[in-house]
Amino acid sequence: MLIKAGLLIDGTGSAPRQGCYLSLENGKIAAVGREGDFAGLEAEQALDYSAYTILPGLIDVHVHLFLEGISDPKARAGRWQETKEMTLLRAANNAAVTLKNGVTTVRDLAGPGGMSLALKQAVEKKVLTGPRIMTCNRAISITGGHFHYAGGREADGPDEIVKAVREQVKAGAAWIKIMLTGSVNFETGNAGPMEFSFREIQAAVTEAERFNRPVSAHANGVQAVRQALTAGVQSIEHGALLDEAAVDFLRSSPAYWAPTLTPFLQMLHQGHFSPQTQTGLEQVYAHHCAMVRRGIAAGAKIIAGTDAGAPGVQHGEVWRELGLFVELGMSPVQAIASATGLAAKAIGVTDTGVVTAGKNADLLVIDGNPLGDIQSLRHIVQVYKKGVGII
Structure with missing residues (x-):
């Protein structure tokens, strides 16, 4: 699965990124990159969350x-x-x-x-x-x-x-x-x-x-x-x-x-x-x-x-x-x-908590920008646990 993020907050404390793509495979984050970085995956087929913020679960x-x-x-x-x-x-x-x-x-x-x-x-x-x-x-x-x-x-x-x-x-x-x-x-x-x-x-x-x-x-x-x-x-x-x-x-x-x-x-x-x-x-x-x-x-x-x-x-x-x-x-x-x-x-968990290759695809998609309003975390669009959508 390929996901397009509007704003990506990766959970490391680093600055957010815009317009990123995430590829998911077997419940894991396979890669994080830009359009065209994913061999065999077409950007137009990506699940479009470009209007939303993605961060770790x-x-x-x-x-x-x-x-x-x-x-x-x-x-x-x-x-x-x-x-x-x-x-x-x-x-x-x-x-x-x-x-x-x-x-x-x-x-x-x-x-x-x-x-x-x-x-x-x-x-x-x-x-x-x-x-x-x-x-x-x-x-x-x-x-x-x-x-x-x-x-x-x-x-x-x-x-x-x-x-x-x-x-x-x-x-x-x-x-x-x-x-x-x-x-x-x-x-x-x-x-x-x-x-x-x-x-x-x-x-x-x-x-x-x-x-x-x-x-x-x-x-x-x-x-x-x-x-x-x-x-x-x-x-x-x-x-x-x-x-x-x-x-x-x-x-x-x-x-x-x-x-x-x-x-x-x-x-x-x-x-x-x-x-x-x-x-x-x-x-x-x-x-x-x-x-x-x-x-x-x-x-x-x-x-x-x-x-x-x-x-x-x-x-x-x-x-x-x-x-x-x-x-x-x-x-x-x-x-x-x-x-x-x-x-x-x-x-003491090493396989979740940040959005980077190799980690579990535990993701939260929200409507809003928590960097401007932290309470926008309440506005949930989708939750993924190991790549499976919950809502």
Whole structure:
């Protein structure tokens, strides 16, 4: 197949190109060039997207497919009471919605009962329609720690941590996820105590490294992020309570940062909080934005994760996170790279994320120019996953 692009944004962070052609073969991008560069393919037979923008399929580095972005507390509580069968069916629908919204790869950072692995296998076997799924399987927390209630693997002490890591590897996890703090308490302005000791974090990282598995850390506070980075964690999730020194430390490390701004902004609009909580949320969000702005200016490796499934955060809405990145100082090209080429590097996939020969033909065709209006990413014309049109 030959495709003609009006504007091509390749996901590398490079300047866009106009009037390019892409040839696709066996689900891969065979070549990118100009009219007349493709032997045996006639330009007039090309699929004409000359009025549109083509870019790589988007990558969301932080989702929970088993959850839905329900804001109402009562309705959300009801979801937790549903059977695992119903939850799995909802997760399958969330996966399909994700792909239709132009997100062709996700990193699912914890679900109950092997659910995310079942979805991954079902998509790979074409039983279900959905994005490519990388997953940690079950998140590892201390006994009674954050997310234990959502099917997390509770473990205490280095020896139990080692066993928990091995269990995830055995199950098929591509990543290991550890929970180092709780969520942010907006009334107190903190995320509770460190939930793992430094020795426990080291045990998780060391054991994961033995099996060539990177480690992602849910960490909101300064101490948790510093200890995670010192231990060698490859990905920091949230980091909502960092200070300037912690942001600079993160910038100087090899780790990536998924600040997941979208849930905080969405919660601001929900109206389900007391005045005290609402004020605290506003303060936390303003601080978080300021630290992300600092990270962007300093060149921290910031990547797009929506925390899809969190209150108010629907699946496939990466455009929201990218819009916030642009507001905080990223160029639109950089923001797109944070959900394509840079995101691919961050989560360890080498066959997608950029539009270049040899990569999977995971493509997003949109009506509009996201370099002028990043939210034009919402105006989807077609999504390709390995060269197959989805819409």
